[in-house]
Amino acid sequence: MIDVCLLNGRAVSLPISEDTRVSEVKVAAQQQFGLPFLRLTKGGRCLAPSSSLRNDEVRPGDTLQAVAEAARLAATQSAFAVFTGGGVATWGDPDEGGDSDFVQGELQGVRLIRGAGGAFAAVCDGKELGAVVAWGDWDAGGDCFWVREQLTDVQDISASKSAFAALRADGTVVTWGDPDAGGDSSGVQSQLRDVQQVCASSRAFAALIEDGSVVTWGDPFCGGIGVDVRDVRHLAASSAAFAAVLGDGSVTTWGDPFSGGAGVDVQEARQVCEVVATDSAFAAILGTGEVLTWGRGSCGGDSSRVQHQLVQVRRVAASYAAFAAVKADGSVVTWGDPNCGGDSSEVEEQLVSVAEVVAAEYAFAALLESGRVVTWGRAHLGGDCSQVQEQLQNVLQIAATSGAFAALRSDGALVTWGSRDYGGDSSAVQGLLQDL
Structure with a gap:
């Protein structure tokens, strides 16, 4: 037997053998404690779920911390990743990040x-604090080998369609x-000092x-001029233009004028707190x-x-060509291209007490604040969750690719549709979640 203890003092005793895997102990402890994800440590050292207790020198009578x-x-555009400090599981298009087998050890x-x-x-703190591991399409940033030695103490990462900036x-x-x-910032590298934020359009930073x-x-036609x-206090970007919120609360823009870069309608704007963007329009x-x-009006630029x-x-929130605004009373207002979710009238009565x-x-x-989920837009690209509706309870987080959604529940279950x-x-990957 070994003991597994939480930081609050709760403890359970679990039977083991020499060949017991760490993941088996972890899953058993999760069930006993009623918690979805635990990381096991011994003497401050994290235990890899794939390892055995024998390899980690864990013996009967020892105590592990959880x-x-x-x-x-x-x-990404067509793949998901679910992660904890203990591991990563990926699925979707294997060529665009859905297959992480090659880098799992890192x-x-x-x-x-x-x-x-x-x-x-x-960004990983395992072998070295703030190190970076990349995978997916090598031509789109899935290989960071040439700059890997520079990728230490990384705090945040931004991404265009096919490049990263750490x-x-x-x-x-x-x-x-x-x-x-x-992906090549050599022309301005000497100017990139004391950076506070990095923002990306589709092809520029x-x-x-x-x-x-x-x-x-980056691409001058996408704002890289x-x-x-x-x-400037904050930056936002559409596919080919940038918007900067200034200290006086006004906004200035640059880039493709057809993607919101002209900014003729916002020169008198004041008290701007936040800016978000569809492919070709901004909302402040x-x-x-x-x-x-x-x-562009058809992409949400016209909210009249x-x-x-x-x-x-x-x-x-912004899809490719529509916006959805969450109001203080928990209701939602949508506008823009109806084919991109700009018309939520069919589910309007369900959109109450919306959290995000x-x-x-x-x-x-x-x-919703109740942990339920309501969807609208193109049905086959995530707008219809009816086949998994009963599973969408106690949801804590939702993420989206171009044409699908993934939801994490409070019990650690993963629900996907689209x-x-x-x-x-x-x-x-459902069977892999226990190893996270």
Whole structure:
């Protein structure tokens, strides 16, 4: 027998043999404690779920410490990843991040995962703090071999469609992936000091410097052109344009004018708190709770149809060509292309007490405060969750690829729906969740 103890002092005794795997002890402890994900340690050293107790020198009578962990979701265009500090499980298109077998041995102490169009990048604290492991389409950032020695003390990662930019603790930036989509920052590397935020359009990056200036690189037609802006507080991006919130609460934009880069409708905007974007339009939440939109009208840049309803808005989600605003009373207002979720009238009565809304490219999923889920948009691309509706209870988190959704429940169960080609079928990894 061995004892497994939580930090609060609760303990259970479990039978073992020399060949018992750590994952077996972990699953048994999870069942005894009623917790979905645990990380087992001995003397401060994390035990790998795939290892055996014999290899980790765990003997009868020993005591293991168990730390409860929250699982999180990440997504590329057509693949998902669910992860804890103890491991990662992936599914969906194997060529775009759905197959992580090749790097499983390196995914230790995973703190963060970001997805580009066809690849994942994970920040790991296992072998070295802030190290990065990438997988998926090599041409889209799935291989960071050439810059791996520079990828230490990474705090955050941003992604364009086919490149990554890692922000290090010292304020410098390391990039890799498609050089034409921002994967090559050598031309501005000397300027990338004291960086506070990195933001990405589909093929370019913009870095916010501590002094309020901005440095850009990547495709000039997607906003990767030199800009002279000052007193910037926050950055946002559509597919081919950037928007900067300034210190006085106004907004300035640059990039493709047909993707919201012209900014003619926002020059007088004030009290802007947050900006989000569809493919070709922006929506700014003002301090008053109102919403201001600009860019291509058919992609959500024209909100005149629902403008009178856009009051007391607390957050906005964006699909490919539509917006969904969650109001303070928990109701939802949608506009933009109906084929991308811009019309939620069929489920309007169900959209009450909404906590948050998550967007795929052509559909939305609303997480209610009750833990239930309501969807709308293109049915086969995630807009119809009727086949799994009864499983969508006590949901804590939702993530989306281009055409599917994944939901994590409080009991650790994973529920997916939408197109199989975009990760809507997670049956292949259900048995792997116990190893996380």
